[in-house]
Amino acid sequence: MTEAIQRVLGDRWTYLRIVYLLLAFPLGTTYFVLLITGLSVGVGLSIIGVGLVILALTVVGWLFVARFERELAIHLLGASVRPFSLPGEALRPWPRLLKTLGEPTTWKALAYLLLEFPFGIITFTLTIVLLSISLAFIAAPFAYLAQVLFGPSQIQVGPGFTLFPNNPPFGGEFLLAVAIGALGVVLGVGSMALLSGIGWAWGRFAEQMLGVDPSRLQLAAAEAEAASQRRRAERADHSRRELIVNASHELRTPIASISAHVESLQKPEREMDAESHQYLGVIETETKRLSSLVDDLLVLARADADELRLTVGSVNVAEVVAGITTAMAPLARQERNLSLVHTSDPEVPLALADPARLGQVIANLIRNAVNHTPDGGIITVTTQADPDSVIVSVADTGIGIEPHDLPRIFDRFYRADQSRARDSGGSGLGLAIVRELLTAMGGSITAESTVGSGSTFRIRLRKAP
Ligand code: ADP
Numbered sequence: 001m002t003e004a005i006q007r008v009l010g011d012r013w014t015y016l017r018i019v020y021l022l023l024a025f026p027l028g029t030t031y032f033v034l035l036i037t038g039l040s041v042g043v044g045l046s047i048i049g050v051g052l053v054i055l056a057l058t059v060v061g062w063l064f065v066a067r068f069e070r071e072l073a074i075h076l077l078g079a080s081v082r083p084f085s086l087p088g089e090a091l092r093p094w095p096r097l098l099k100t101l102g103e104p105t106t107w108k109a110l111a112y113l114l115l116e117f118p119f120g121i122i123t124f125t126l127t128i129v130l131l132s133i134s135l136a137f138i139a140a141p142f143a144y145l146a147q148v149l150f151g152p153s154q155i156q157v158g159p160g161f162t163l164f165p166n167n168p169p170f171g172g173e174f175l176l177a178v179a180i181g182a183l184g185v186v187l188g189v190g191s192m193a194l195l196s197g198i199g200w201a202w203g204r205f206a207e208q209m210l211g212v213d214p215s216r217l218q219l220a221a222a223e224a225e226a227a228s229q230r231r232r233a234e235r236a237d238h239s240r241r242e243l244i245v246n247a248s249h250e251l252r253t254p255i256a257s258i259s260a261h262v263e264s265l266q267k268p269e270r271e272m273d274a275e276s277h278q279y280l281g282v283i284e285t286e287t288k289r290l291s292s293l294v295d296d297l298l299v300l301a302r303a304d305a306d307e308l309r310l311t312v313g314s315v316n317v318a319e320v321v322a323g324i325t326t327a328m329a330p331l332a333r334q335e336r337n338l339s340l341v342h343t344s345d346p347e348v349p350l351a352l353a354d355p356a357r358l359g360q361v362i363a364n365l366i367r368n369a370v371n372h373t374p375d376g377g378i379i380t381v382t383t384q385a386d387p388d389s390v391i392v393s394v395a396d397t398g399i400g401i402e403p404h405d406l407p408r409i410f411d412r413f414y415r416a417d418q419s420r421a422r423d424s425g426g427s428g429l430g431l432a433i434v435r436e437l438l439t440a441m442g443g444s445i446t447a448e449s450t451v452g453s454g455s456t457f458r459i460r461l462r463k464a465p
Helices: 002-009 012-048 050-076 093-101 104-150 172-210 214-265 274-304 317-336 355-371 418-423 430-440
Strands: 313-315 339-344 351-353 378-385 389-396 444-450 454-462
Touching: 002 172, 012 050, 012 104, 012 172, 050 093, 050 104, 050 172, 104 172, 214 274, 274 430, 313 317, 313 355, 317 339, 317 351, 317 355, 317 378, 317 389, 351 355, 351 454, 355 378, 355 389, 355 430, 355 454, 430 444
Parallel strands: 339 378
Antiparallel strands: 313 351, 378 389, 389 454, 444 454
């Protein structure tokens, strides 16, 4: 019993909740009057525009009050209410208001504020009645004593109880007064426990009505986590690209220096035994390979960083292709006895491209064709007009590409036949670069192949306006 009394009286939440129950009446009444007036006047006058302003002010007011009530529920009722709104992107006032109106918490908060009016009336009355009866009962023995000591007449203690202290003091009436006092204590403690319970229950209700849904909170937390991971990944990606760009730049100088020194050593006036000459030849080949690998990496890193500086304009594609094929035909014949021919539609419209980069793309495709076509084969480069584009095909009569390799040949570092490709000096970056360059020009590339018969690479460029 005493333990229960101690628990009720010793808990600060009991007092804070009773304070809230008393406050709920004036607060609830104020909210009710202001909200109902604001909403009805706002809706009534909405036709003439002023109403919309009143409505907007009412909404802003109710959101403010809802936040205030959330604080009261936390600090006076001991409720653990989730945040009122999710942290969101910064919006302008009007869109933010519209977005807020779409939130379920906004409307739950309105219901809460309106319900606080009847709740406040009931709890205020209950609190006042219960506490005043209890206090009056508790006061009974003191009043009796005061009467005995200071006054001759009868005294009224609590509603309906009249004591007659003119009888001998500390007799039956005193005992009755003490019993009433004790009853008052029990009633007081019981009332406080009851009121605290009501406050607690209202606090739980506030948790439901004034905080965002836990699922939405979890979703928002997951989204925030995903966004931060995305930012981290972007930062990591950025620094990786920077590293490749910087490393490639730095590597160019020593490579150029090695090339220059090899060149000096190879000068005919220098005397050198055959073996050393052969070693120098290997160094020269490998240095060239390293240099082109570094150049390729640089192009790809720039493409990733959207820093490929292309000069895209209207280009006569047939002319560019003819220039490259003419330059490479002797090489093809010399290396593999291959015929490199160029055919073009008579009227090919201008296409959107960077002429130098387009030349690089065509040369790369021809070089691949030369590398993968056995002696005596034919490489045909064709320029054709299409309704909206210009198409350049590079077809060979080479070894072809296995169907399972075909979808991957544009991947970085992918080589269909690892051992042979390495011999050909390829790094597997050529087609990846070709695709990046064409994409940057607004074009595209596809490949078809039949093992044993040959491959065809088809470039599509946008027609110039
Ligand atoms: P690489 O530097 O190895 O030539 P590419 O990216 O240019 O790299 O080509 C990727 C792979 O595609 C090559 O290793 C090769 O196996 C295959 N390939 C490319 N062009 C042809 C072709 N014309 N005929 C057969 N295979 C080809």
